[in-house]
Amino acid sequence: MNASNQKSINQEKSQAINRALIIDLLRQQGVCSRATLAHLSGLKQATITNIIAECITSGLVMETGLMSGSKGRRSIGITLNEEHCHVIGIRMTRSAFYLCLAGLSGKPFHVQEFPIAPGEPVQTTLPRIRRAVEDTLAQSETKIAAACMAMPGPYHEDRDCLFFVTELSGWQNYPIRATLTKGLDLPFLVVNDANASAFAQLWYHGQEPATQNMLYVLAGQGVGCGIISEGRLVTGQRGLAGEFGHNSIDYNGLPCECGNRGCLEKYCSTLALRSRIRERLAAGEASKLQADALSTEALAHAVAQGDPVACEEYDRVCEFLSIGITNLINQLNPGIIVIGDELAEIAPDRMLATVRERVKESVHTLSPGEVAIEVNRLPGSPVLLGAAAFAAQSVLADPGKLIQEAAVSQEISSAPLELAAQ
Numbered sequence: 461m462n463a464s465n466q467k468s469i470n471q472e473k474s475q476a477i478n479r480a481l482i483i484d485l486l487r488q489q490g491v492c493s494r495a496t497l498a499h500l501s502g503l504k505q506a507t508i509t510n511i512i513a514e515c516i517t518s519g520l521v522m523e524t525g526l527m528s529g530s531k532g533r534r535s536i537g538i539t540l541n542e543e544h545c546h547v548i549g550i551r552m553t554r555s556a557f558y559l560c561l562a563g564l565s566g567k568p569f570h571v572q573e574f575p576i577a578p579g580e581p582v583q584t585t586l587p588r589i590r591r592a593v594e595d596t597l598a599q600s601e602t603k604i605a606a607a608c609m610a611m612p613g614p615y616h617e618d619r620d621c622l623f624f625v626t627e628l629s630g631w632q633n634y635p636i637r638a639t640l641t642k643g644l645d646l647p648f649l650v651v652n653d654a655n656a657s658a659f660a661q662l663w664y665h666g667q668e669p670a671t672q673n674m675l676y677v678l679a680g681q682g683v684g685c686g687i688i689s690e691g692r693l694v695t696g697q698r699g700l701a702g703e704f705g706h707n708s709i710d711y712n713g714l715p716c717e718c719g720n721r722g723c724l725e726k727y728c729s730t731l732a733l734r735s736r737i738r739e740r741l742a743a744g745e746a747s748k749l750q751a752d753a754l755s756t757e758a759l760a761h762a763v764a765q766g767d768p769v770a771c772e773e774y775d776r777v778c779e780f781l782s783i784g785i786t787n788l789i790n791q792l793n794p795g796i797i798v799i800g801d802e803l804a805e806i807a808p809d810r811m812l813a814t815v816r817e818r819v820k821e822s823v824h825t826l827s828p829g830e831v832a833i834e835v836n837r838l839p840g841s842p843v844l845l846g847a848a849a850f851a852a853q854s855v856l857a858d859p860g861k862l863i864q865e866a867a868v869s870q871e872i873s874s875a876p877l878e879l880a881a882q
């Protein structure tokens with residue numbers, strides 16, 4: 461390879477890196493000026509001007525009009541064009557799947573819920589998810605560039621299946637992406653739900669220093685953890701990192717589908733909570749709750765009203781969660797732990813009080829305040845936000861491809877009619 465070829469390859473690489481950097485800054489900032497982009501990126505104003513010009517021509521970004529800048533100067537605002545293309549985010553749970561349509565930056569604007577019947581086989585659910593995706597593609601007037609589905613279990617990328625999943629029979633070892641995408645021209649990611657939630661925190665709060673070393677504890681129908689270390693999502697060699705719901709807290713305990721005994725998840729999930737409450741109701745204990753109406757809202761209401769069965773059982777799962785979180789702190793030394801999902805939504809303040817108290821008693825290696833414990837602040841489902849964000853990231857990581865595709869489609873639409881018809 462001669463020197464001029466090498467120079468040209470280097471130029472192409474740096475152009476691709478600069479484009480992706482500018483697009484990511486625009487996503488984080490929402491609206492900002494060319495001067496702000498130059499300041500934040502450290503790139504020359506001329507480089508910014510060129511990149512923004514090609515992005516405007518291709519419809520990837522747009523100008524929003526005059527905005528006031530520093531020292532009273534006025535400049536033109538730039539923002540991502542959310543309508544350039546859309547992405548799909550899907551969240552799979554044990555009782556329903558959710559599909560959202562999101563803009564170019566991954567912000568959902570339309571969410572649909574599809575209930576899953578108890579015991580519904582995977583051979584029924586996966587084709588239903590595929591039909592929902594096909595319907596969305598058929599109805600959309602805007603190009604859909606990618607999709608991502610978050611699963612309630614660790615996904616093995618190479619084998620295209622879940623390592624294991626609790627309370628969802630038939631899913632283990634069943635090909636997921638192949639079933640969803642056969643014959644479909646759509647880039648499709650499959651990820652784990654705790655990782656999707658952690659990624660959503662990074663996508664929306666990535667500029668906050670605390671997010672750089674963060675654990676997202678998903679406490680819902682299962683228990684898992686997404687790990688952010690040095691600003692990056694850590695998934696391990698095969699995507700199994702963070703499965704702390706399968707840390708045993710009792711080696712003589714209940715058997716678990718993962719092969720272990722006494723897994724934390726068996727004692728500390730909304731499934732375990734509901735099961736314990738049903739047992740106490742069946743034993744005739746006085747409670748405002750009904751065994752056949754234990755929705756998150758009903759549980760939240762009962763705990764808020766001080767119902768003894770609801771409060772005692774909720775506190776019990778929070779105690780178990782505290783054991784798991786103490787272990788996580790000792791293993792991973794996070795700066796912040798964010799707890800989210802169904803269990804946290806029942807009574808977030810009560811949960812935080814229990815977990816903070818127990819962690820303070822158990823972790824003596826850290827001074828109080830050295831690890832912050834909070835509940836999720838993102839609106840809606842972080843899992844769904846994360847799935848859409850993963851899909852958006854896969855598109856935005858290569859703005860050059862979007863620019864090229866736009867150029868081709870503009871050429872086709874500006875070609876003479878007789879040529880276009882050929």
Ligand SMILES: [Zn+2]
Nearest residue numbers: 706716718723
């Ligand atoms: Zn287990």
